[in-house]
Amino acid sequence: MSHHLVICRDLSFSYPDGTPALDRVSFLITHGESVAIVGANGAGKSTLLLHLAGVFLPQSGSVQVGDVKVEKAHLNEVRRTVGFVFQNPDDQLFMPTVFDDVAFGPRNLGTTEPGIEARVMAALNEVGAAHLRNRPPYHLSGGEKRSVSIATVLALNPGILVLDEPTSNLDPVNRRKMIRLLNQFTHTRILATHDLDLVLDVCTRVLILNQGRITADGEVQTVLRNKDLLERNGLELPLRFQN
Amino acid sequence: MAKEESAPRKYVSTGLISRAVIELRSLDALSRQSTPVHKLDPRVKLILVFAFVFIIMSFPPYALLALVPFFSFPLWMSTAGRIPPRALSWKLLMLAPLAILVGIFNPLLDSTPIQVPFLGTISGGWISLGSIILRFFLSASAGLLLVGTTGPLRISQALQQLKFPKFIGVVFLLIYRYLFILTDEFLRLNQARICRSAKRKAISISLAGSMMGSVLIRTWDRAERITSAMLLRGFSGTVPLPNTQKWTRKETLLLFTWLSLFILFRIVNIPDYSGQVFMRIFR
Ligand SMILES: Nc1ncnc2c1ncn2[C@@H]1O[C@H](COP(=O)(O)OP(=O)(O)O)[C@@H](O)[C@H]1O
Ligand SMILES: [Mg+2]
Numbered sequence: 001m002s003h004h005l006v007i008c009r010d011l012s013f014s015y016p017d018g019t020p021a022l023d024r025v026s027f028l029i030t031h032g033e034s035v036a037i038v039g040a041n042g043a044g045k046s047t048l049l050l051h052l053a054g055v056f057l058p059q060s061g062s063v064q065v066g067d068v069k070v071e072k073a074h075l076n077e078v079r080r081t082v083g084f085v086f087q088n089p090d091d092q093l094f095m096p097t098v099f100d101d102v103a104f105g106p107r108n109l110g111t112t113e114p115g116i117e118a119r120v121m122a123a124l125n126e127v128g129a130a131h132l133r134n135r136p137p138y139h140l141s142g143g144e145k146r147s148v149s150i151a152t153v154l155a156l157n158p159g160i161l162v163l164d165e166p167t168s169n170l171d172p173v174n175r176r177k178m179i180r181l182l183n184q185f186t187h188t189r190i191l192a193t194h195d196l197d198l199v200l201d202v203c204t205r206v207l208i209l210n211q212g213r214i215t216a217d218g219e220v221q222t223v224l225r226n227k228d229l230l231e232r233n234g235l236e237l238p239l240r241f242q243n
Numbered sequence: 244m245a246k247e248e249s250a251p252r253k254y255v256s257t258g259l260i261s262r263a264v265i266e267l268r269s270l271d272a273l274s275r276q277s278t279p280v281h282k283l284d285p286r287v288k289l290i291l292v293f294a295f296v297f298i299i300m301s302f303p304p305y306a307l308l309a310l311v312p313f314f315s316f317p318l319w320m321s322t323a324g325r326i327p328p329r330a331l332s333w334k335l336l337m338l339a340p341l342a343i344l345v346g347i348f349n350p351l352l353d354s355t356p357i358q359v360p361f362l363g364t365i366s367g368g369w370i371s372l373g374s375i376i377l378r379f380f381l382s383a384s385a386g387l388l389l390v391g392t393t394g395p396l397r398i399s400q401a402l403q404q405l406k407f408p409k410f411i412g413v414v415f416l417l418i419y420r421y422l423f424i425l426t427d428e429f430l431r432l433n434q435a436r437i438c439r440s441a442k443r444k445a446i447s448i449s450l451a452g453s454m455m456g457s458v459l460i461r462t463w464d465r466a467e468r469i470t471s472a473m474l475l476r477g478f479s480g481t482v483p484l485p486n487t488q489k490w491t492r493k494e495t496l497l498l499f500t501w502l503s504l505f506i507l508f509r510i511v512n513i514p515d516y517s518g519q520v521f522m523r524i525f526r
Contacts, residue, residue: 076477094472096394104476104478104482105477108478108479109477
């Protein structure tokens with residue numbers, strides 16, 4: 001099923017101010033895979049994810065999502081396939097209530113009201129946030145915000161979930177909840193993080209980015225036990241592998 | 244670490260801005276209430292506020308007392324809509340310098356003597372300055388009350404329903420949203436500054452400048468991310484909302500009552516008129 005394939009070919013990108021962020025990145029992610037993109041701060045993780053969602057378009061090389069190339073003409077299709085969860089939930093939530101926020105996407109797609117209710121509640125239930133439906137998003141706790149912002153994306157039934165640092169700023173309890181949640185999904189999952197213990201719990205494959213270049217691509221247990229490799233890329237062994 | 248300089252420094256207080264920001268948030272929260280005014284179709288409120296501002300602006304420059312009856316409209320909105328005046332006061336104060344700036348030279352330029360009931364003769368410049376401030380105050384409070392009783396989303400929706408070009412509703416929404424982000428970034432940065440600057444509450448002009456620059460850049464970055472987030476969820480220029488509001492007889496009645504009152508206030512100078520009646524009785 002090519003439907004939920006994600007393919008990058010020689011993807012390079014520099015920001016308008018000249019900062020190089022991605023350097024000939026190539027990989028292929030198949031349907032149902034759970035892949036972590038790890039790397040130090042500034043390695044280019046967020047920039048890469050933004051390309052998968054079509055927020056940035058490739059300057060050279062190409063990105064393919066499902067059957068379509070990520071380019072201007074196909075943005076609608078790309079956006080329907082890829083659900084992108086921003087690192088900061090405050091960037092994602094802007095409607096007056098949680099319900100309206102989750103309904104924003106489906107309503108934009110023209111779903112009618114009777115269908116909206118079912119879809120929104122299904123998404124909220126999936127992240128365990130149904131009880132928050134009437135609250136204004138900006139008054140929620142960090143963990144609640146994060147769950148709701150995932151629900152806003154789930155409501156669009158994406159085939160591929162892309163998450164930027166899903167556990168940053170979460171306390172241990174909420175972090176565990178997030179891990180449980182991520183493990184429930186059957187979507188193709190691609191997440192950027194430097195929480196390597198999270199990677200061990202959620203992902204099967206790791207890509208390491210270093211200064212915009214992929215320096216490792218392999219199975220989680222192999223890559224995350226390789227102390228030298230991790231340290232060369234500005235990372236540390238996951239806590240549970242230290243001593 | 245405070246940088247030592249020999250030249251005297253100028254300071255601006257940031258307390259006022261912080262307070263206005265916090266109030267803006269409270270206005271947003273107030274817009275979620277459920278009062279008779281909140282429940283009205285947003286279109287009535289929008290039309291009334293437009294008419295209100297338009298009629299107020301149509302008065303001749305020396306109108307002062309004639310404007311007083313117009314206070315009834317914001318007063319009605321704030322009492323029936325349960326928006327405490329407290330929720331507006333700082334925002335109005337923040338905006339007041341604008342109005343004063345517009346009329347500041349009038350007293351110098353215009354010394355026409357004007358007869359004012361109860362007050363005697365005053366030079367025209369002062370009257371028109373007062374008139375500008377009063378009009379400004381009235382319009383600004385009506386606008387703020389509209390936001391506080393309707394909320395930005397429904398206003399933007401009403402703009403669309405009233406057949407304003409689509410982009411106006413969106414621009415309104417984005418500006419509103421942008422104001423929030425801007426003030427958010429400002430508060431965050433200001434907090435960081437206060438934490439690091441010991442007891443001093445005010446801020447030097449040069450620091451204010453570089454702070455503003457950094458706030459703007461951060462705001463821009465965030466606004467970009469938010470816009471991306473909206474686009475990713477299919478945003479195409481309109482904010483879809485379930486249309487729960489209906490235009491009923493209550494709306495029609497209210498519209499005509501207030502419009503008639505505005506026109507009455509515009510034609511008849513009620514304070515002046517009642518003053519004359521008063522004088523005649525006691526003569
Ligand atoms: N808006 C931007 N303008 C210029 N440079 C940027 C911008 N955003 C990120 N960068 C730079 O691009 C590189 C990659 O950033 P990013 O993808 O955010 O890394 P990560 O998410 O791995 O921390 C960094 O060097 C960063 O400084
Ligand atoms: Mg990042």
